[in-house]
Amino acid sequence: TQLLEQSPQFLSIQEGENLTVYCNSSSVFSSLQWYRQEPGEGPVLLVTVVTGGEVKKLKRLTFQFGDARKDSSLHITAAQPGDTGLYLCAGRTRIYNQGGKLIFGQGTELSVKP
Amino acid sequence: KAGVTQTPRYLIKTRGQQVTLSCSPISGHRSVSWYQQTPGQGLQFLFEYFSETQRNKGNFPGRFSGRQFSNSRSEMNVSTLELGDSALYLCASLTSSGEQFFGPGTRLTVL
Numbered sequence: 752t753q754l755l756e757q758s759p760q761f762l763s764i765q766e767g768e769n770l771t772v773y774c775n776s777s778s779v780f781s782s783l784q785w786y787r788q789e790p791g792e793g794p795v796l797l798v799t800v801v802t803g804g805e806v807k808k809l810k811r812l813t814f815q816f817g818d819a820r821k822d823s824s825l826h827i828t829a830a831q832p833g834d835t836g837l838y839l840c841a842g843r844t845r846i847y848n849q850g851g852k853l854i855f856g857q858g859t860e861l862s863v864k865p
Numbered sequence: 866k867a868g869v870t871q872t873p874r875y876l877i878k879t880r881g882q883q884v885t886l887s888c889s890p891i892s893g894h895r896s897v898s899w900y901q902q903t904p905g906q907g908l909q910f911l912f913e914y915f916s917e918t919q920r921n922k923g924n925f926p927g928r929f930s931g932r933q934f935s936n937s938r939s940e941m942n943v944s945t946l947e948l949g950d951s952a953l954y955l956c957a958s959l960t961s962s963g964e965q966f967f968g969p970g971t972r973l974t975v976l
Contacts, residue, residue, distance in 0.1 A: 782963075784964075784965075786967075791969070791970075791972075792969050792970070793869070793955050793957075793967030793968050793969050793970050794908075794955070794967050795967070796964060796965065796966065799964060839907075839908065841908075843963065846963070847959075847962060847963025848962075848963070850920065850921060851963070852910055852913075852921055852923070853898070853910065853963075853965065854910070855900075855907055855908040855909075855910075856907070857907045858907055858908075
């Protein structure tokens with residue numbers, strides 16, 4: 752069974768702090784995605800990374816794919832209350848067109864207090 | 866461009882009943898995936914349909930089934946509902962490269 756371990760599961764911080772969320776596996780992924788989900792809504796895709804060592808930035812969010820494509824991290828700089836939500840990583844061990852299923856981590860519940 | 870539509874948004878059923886949920890993907894997308902989300906298990910893959918054919922399936926019992934129509938709209942059905950089926954059921958519309966765009970979900974409560 753392929754597993755994606757996310758840590759931490761819960762994170763409560765003050766506005767302006769920095770944070771990092773980790774996503775780890777023993778499996779190699781062809782691609783990895785990060786989503787953000789707000790209560791009562793579906794997850795929203797933030798980024799897809801496909802190359803080992805790849806770094807992508809989305810405003811204050813920085814996403815990195817590990818060199819071996821087994822892990823990823825999400826770093827948020829100067830967190831704001833609007834960043835509050837459930838952050839999910841999800842990976843495919845085979846490319847989509849070869850039948851690769853998307854496996855989700857358990858999620859990190861982030862709360863940013865003003 | 867309209868997003869993914871799921872109906873109904875909320876549903877309350879009793880044990881033993883069956884339920885059908887509907888999903889309309891983004892126009893032009895031919896693939897739809899279904900997921901079950903619970904606090905304890907997180908997001909778990911149910912199945913994926915492409916051009917009316919089931920392309921992939923997760924590890925759920927046969928009570929969970931789905932289908933896709935020629936207009937790409939999809940339905941999933943759960944028969945003989947159990948208390949543990951209470952969950953948020955999410956549908957995702959997929960691009961040809963596998964990027965997923967989720968709908969708002971259907972919140973199913975089984976009493």
